[in-house]
Amino acid sequence: MSIDRAELEAKLAKFEAALENLLLGDQAIKVDYEGLGTEFARPTEAGLRRQIRALKRQLGIGGSASRRVCM
Structure with a gap:
């Protein structure tokens, strides 16, 4: 079954x-x-970000990995 x-x-x-x-x-x-x-x-933030990345991969968007920079 595909979504x-x-x-x-x-x-x-x-x-x-x-x-x-x-x-x-x-x-x-x-x-x-x-x-x-x-x-x-x-x-958790990590769990939500993981799901967002997975969905974006399925949709073919957000190809580059984003990194948070702490100053």
């Missing part, structure tokens, strides 16, 4: 948004509503 390009692009957008939210600290990991709560596993 079409639109699905891959949608997944890529979701992973990129999740990475941005993680870096900005906007991701809720515990939600409580009227005494009912649930917790979610927080994604």
